[in-house]
Amino acid sequence: MNRIVFAAIVLLGTGWARAEHFNIELTVKGAHDQATAHADTDPPHEGVNPRPLCHARKGEELTLQFFVGSNFPHDTIKGVVIHYYIAPEKEAGKKSPPDPSKPAVLEGSFKMDFKPETGRVGLRQRLHIDQPGAYVVRIESEHSDSDHEHFAALDLVIE
């Protein structure tokens, strides 16, 4: 039955109840700590919510998990890009942008349509980070046919 557990979560959703175009739940979990961030709006680029913080040790197994769902009541939003990344930043707790001089640890994307209420995407991934430092973990919508985009972000400190 484990073959379909994650898919079933995406099918059924996670019971969000927020009045935004997209609901987002982003979680990073380590051996001893975890943090979860929810949907914020861009602009401003770094949003209005503080970033949750997760601590882990270098080389420790981490789990990245996110779900993005449409809460837009009117129509299908077509060709939306969902972009996600883990990238070095200067300092945790300051809403720092990614450091452009350092490559992302992880960067991926989806392109899909989001149907009202039932359109969803989810991902769960195991990873580790070998370099100590501060990292921003962010997932964001792009090209969602709106005057603003949605994202969720948190800080990850590798010691």
Place this chain on the structure above:
Amino acid sequence: MRHSCMTLAALLLLLGGVARGAGYDVSLELSNGKDSATATSKPAGDGPVPHVDPLAHRAVLQAAADGSFTLKWKVTRTAQDQAKDELVHFYVVKVEHQGQAPPPLEPTQVVLEGAVRMDFPNGDTATGTQPFRLEEPGIYLVCVEAGGDPDKPGTADAAELELVAK
């Protein structure tokens, strides 16, 4: 639990060679930046589709286990009707040997797993680009499935290949 997993695995073995047809073209590419392997859910061309046992004909990417990998996939609706609230499911899971049927997705063996739910009118597509690294050498099954019934293995259109990481 063990019994149900074995039953599911047996079903997958039995159904592995059965022709699939949920109305999608599924393609995937796995690359480590130097080498790559590709797989599709059906042979190219407009002629009759020959019977292919996907378990016996998986493409293989051989690579160093400490590298970075990128899975790129694309699902396109080929059937004329619009499919509603369909599921695209993809995963990278460690397996014991090449040619093994898709196993139960135990969290300790799954490197990456994701799913997309959307409506698919004819010609509509969904795509994904998912980078990942491995924790250890081994044989990994990389699979993308579209449509079908999540409770009924073998009913989705699927493309799959194997990563042999040393």
